[in-house]
Amino acid sequence: MSITAEDQKKYFSDWSKDNLGEKTGIWYAPFLENLGKLFKDFSLDNGRDYFTNFFNYRSFEEFKNIYLDITQQPESDVPVILKGINKRYPNSFNEINIKWLEKYSQMTFTEGNRSKPDNLGGIPALGVLLRAYLKFLYYAENPSLTYPKKDKKTSTHDGEIDESINYWVCAPGGDAGLWNEFYNSNVIGLGWDYLGDLEQYSSRAEIEKLMSEHRNDGTRPINDSKAVWEFYQEIKPGDIVYAKEGVKKIVGRGVVTGEYYFDNHARVLKHRRKINWTNNGSWNLKEQIAMKTLTNINRKPDFIAYIDSLINGEVIDENSLIVNEFKTWLSQQVQQSGEHLNDKTIAQKVSSLKDIENTFHVTVFGEIDTEALKNIKETVLADESYDRYKGVSGSSIDYYIRYVESRPTIKENEPYTVSDFLSEVFIDGEQLNRLRSVLQNKKNLILKGAPGVGKTYIADRLAYLMMEEKDDSRIQMIQFHQSYSYEDFIEGFRPKADSDGFELKQGPFVKFARKAERDPERDYFFIIDEINRGNMSKIFGELMMLIETEKRGKSINLLYSNEKFLVPSNLYLIGMMNTADRSLALLDYALRRRFSFFEISPAFDNSTFKDYLNNIGNPAKVLTVIDEVKKLNKVISEELGTGFQIGHSYFVGEAFKKDANNRTEEVVEYEIIPQLYEYWFDDETKADEWAARLRGAYYAN
Structure with missing residues (x-):
């Protein structure tokens, strides 16, 4: 019995539902049923005589030739496509695909079936449509074979997202200041013009090196160099670009049509690409997007579909989005x-x-x-x-x-700059540059130092600086202690809060790491106070390997749940060690090599600290006591070591601004002097001597 086109349509719909997506077959079938006629109506047939109904193509070999003729894809790509691996289309076909979308949209608008002519909603990309039928015919003729992605297909937005291309969000200048110019000229541009024509660079590392030299602040411009390299090498013709204004508005949508070029005649944003802007308007988003100039959003198919729905004027079902x-x-x-x-x-x-x-x-x-x-x-x-x-x-x-x-929180935060850091943290610019560089390169850093040198405050502000904003949702802080365990940190069984029995609970590190993994475009910071108070090997367990810089992104099975887990490359660990604590055991050497160590010293001579003292009002007594503390620190360094010095943070706080004299007396009498008796527990005479000298310094004025 011969198979009719209607039979073929049903077989295709059923196969697509099982292999490509639940709605794909029903959606694609009407287009394939009339594709030959549409090709002729849209002048896309190049004079070739295709079947009006593509379901009349029953042979894989016959349709493969049709597919290659339309797409101009090399035949060597076909076996790869049949395995479910996405291959890019030739540039010539991208132009055909744009024309297909525009013509179909205009036709259905004229027929009264579409709200506006630039509404592209519900129209499958031509290449996706053709590939779906190509795969169906191949596996229909080879029933013993299984489509490799059958059990790994995307469970939402079947066919709406073309996985062979990239989707980008790009800012056309600050506050979209160049949007009208870009829209009218059908271009998109990127800054960092001082780099010149990017064709001269053979690697991202070369670009990053020049950007570092230009910034001259000791910081690796990881995100900036990534944006430039992606604009130059990763964006390809056929990709979709959404133009944004700020962090909560889309102003345009377009399809990339050209390769990278450097426009030396442009005023600004001289790195350019040609683009066919299909939509121009203003669409407010339900939540904020990353502040970065250029962001790849392929990992967020729901967000892509949501933006397209907004642009196409479709009714948004908030529950369906979730x-x-x-x-x-x-x-x-x-x-x-x-x-x-x-x-x-x-x-x-x-x-x-x-x-x-x-x-x-x-x-x-x-x-x-x-x-x-x-x-x-x-x-x-x-x-x-x-x-x-x-x-x-x-x-x-x-x-x-x-x-x-694990859902990231994106909101508009207060910016935080190098100037902000240096104005409230008592280390100089050179130290800061080195500190940032060490953390960026190693990803795991321990700040060690004497009591009161501001290690915790520095860690918090360092995270702000590397994020370039005060975003506390991307910072997690915990404190280790002698009883802290793997079960507290990673995962373990814990008593149920309101009933009998136990339940498996994830620890803070696993939760935070998974949150960072879902937001790869932004940095996250896990801060551990008193890191050497815990048994590090016991607490980290199998994660000791995963935190290494070279092992980031590799996964292992967790001990209790046996779930796969990885530490993403955008997660930084900062620990703090109080080197004066006699009760602490030495860090495990296997873990020690996985961290860099940066010593924080008392900053009594730091210019910012001196400015702070001069602004607290009547600082004479404070200055006299600090002079004596500096002498004390020399003795402590010689006899006990630098890690036992008295830190500057003892003299910082709101209480000093209210009553510097009274607060200085409290600090000397009830904080520093008791510490000295701890230090010289076996030489009380030495402690008595320095206690008297500190009291004398206070009462001298």
């Missing part, structure tokens, strides 16, 4: 076996959560209070009459809790 984002996140999770969750498992977990919402009249999707979610889980598991999703409801809520905990 559900789809959760489904995408689930598709990226790795199981104990090393495999990603498949579509069936993802659909089951989402259905479970929706059923819980309906049955128990609670909100799961959109809930950000993890304690409330845990209470919902307890309620569901305690209800013996609820058995529809009994086997997966608990784990489904656990996944959603982890999704909420």
Whole structure:
């Protein structure tokens, strides 16, 4: 019995649903059914005589030739495409694809079926459409073979996101100041003009070196050099670019049509690419996007689909946005076996959560209070009459809790610059440059020093400086102690808060690392106070290897959950050591080599500290005491070591601004002198002598 075009359409729809995405077959089929006619109507056929209905092509070899003829793709790419690996289209085909989208949009607008002629919603990219049918024919003729991505297909936005191209968000100048010029000229531009034509550079390292020399602040311009290199080498014709204004508005959408060039005649932003701007307007986003000049957003298919929906004037269902984002996140999770969750498992977990919402009249999707979610889980598991999703409801809520905990927070924050740092931290510019460089290169840094030298404050401000903004959502601080363990830090079984038994809980490091992993374009900082008070090998466990710079991004299975876990490259560790604490054991040498160590010394002679003293009002007594402390520190350094000196932070704080004399007496009598008796516990005469000298310095004025 011969197969009709209608039969072929059904077979294609069924195969696509199972292999490409649940909605893909139903969506693509009507386009393929009329593709030959549309080609002729849109003048895309180049005089060739294609079947009006592409479902009349039944042979893989026959259609392969049609595919190669239309796309101009090399035949050597076909076996790769059939394995589900995305290959870029030739530049000539990108122009055809743009024309296809514009013509189809205009046609349906004229017919009254589209809100506006530049609304591209619901139109599949031509290349994606052709590849889908090519794959179907191949696997239909080879039923013993399985499409490699069958169980790894994206579970949301089936076919909406063209995985063969990149999607970018780019700022057309500060506050989109050059947007109108770029739109009218069909270009996009990038700054750092002093670099000149990028064709002269063979690597990103060369660009970064010149940028470092230009900045002259000792800092590696990692993000800036990344943006320049991506604009030069990673953006390709066919890519989609969204132009942004600030951090909460999109002003345009376009398709890249040309290669990189340097426009020496342009006023600013001389690094250029030709682009076909398909949309121009103003669309406010529901949440902020990264402040970076250029950002690749391929890892956020939900965000891409959301922006397109805004631009196309579609009604936005907030709940669907959350559900789809959760489904995408689930598709990226790795199981104990090393495999990603498949579509069936993802659909089951989402259905479970929706059923819980309906049955128990609670909100799961959109809930950000993890304690409330845990209470919902307890309620569901305690209800013996609820058995529809009994086997997966608990784990489904656990996944959603982890999704909420690891979701990055993006908001507009107060900027933080080198000047800000140097105005409130008592180290000089040269020290700062070295400090930043060490942390950037090693990623793991321990600030060591005497009590009161401001190690914790420096760590906090250093994180601000490297982020270039005061974003506390990207900083996590904890403190180690002698009883701190792997179970506290990574994961372990803990008693349930309001019932009998134990439950497996993730520690702060795992939660924070997963949050950083979801936000690779921005840096995160995990700060550990009193880092050498804990048993480091015991606390870090198998993660001792993963924190190494060269091991970032590699995953291992965690001890209790057996889940895959990695430490992302954008996560920095900063520890603090109080070198005067006699009770501390030496750091494990295996862990020691994984950190750089930077000593923070008393900064009594720092110019910023001196300015601070002069501004507190009536500083005479304070200055006299500090002079005596500096003499004391020389003796301490000679007899006990530099790590036992008295730090400058003893003389910093709001209390000094209110009553410097009274606060100085309190610090001397109740903080510094008791410390001296600890230092010279075996030589009380020495402690008595220096206590008398400090009191004498105070009462001298």
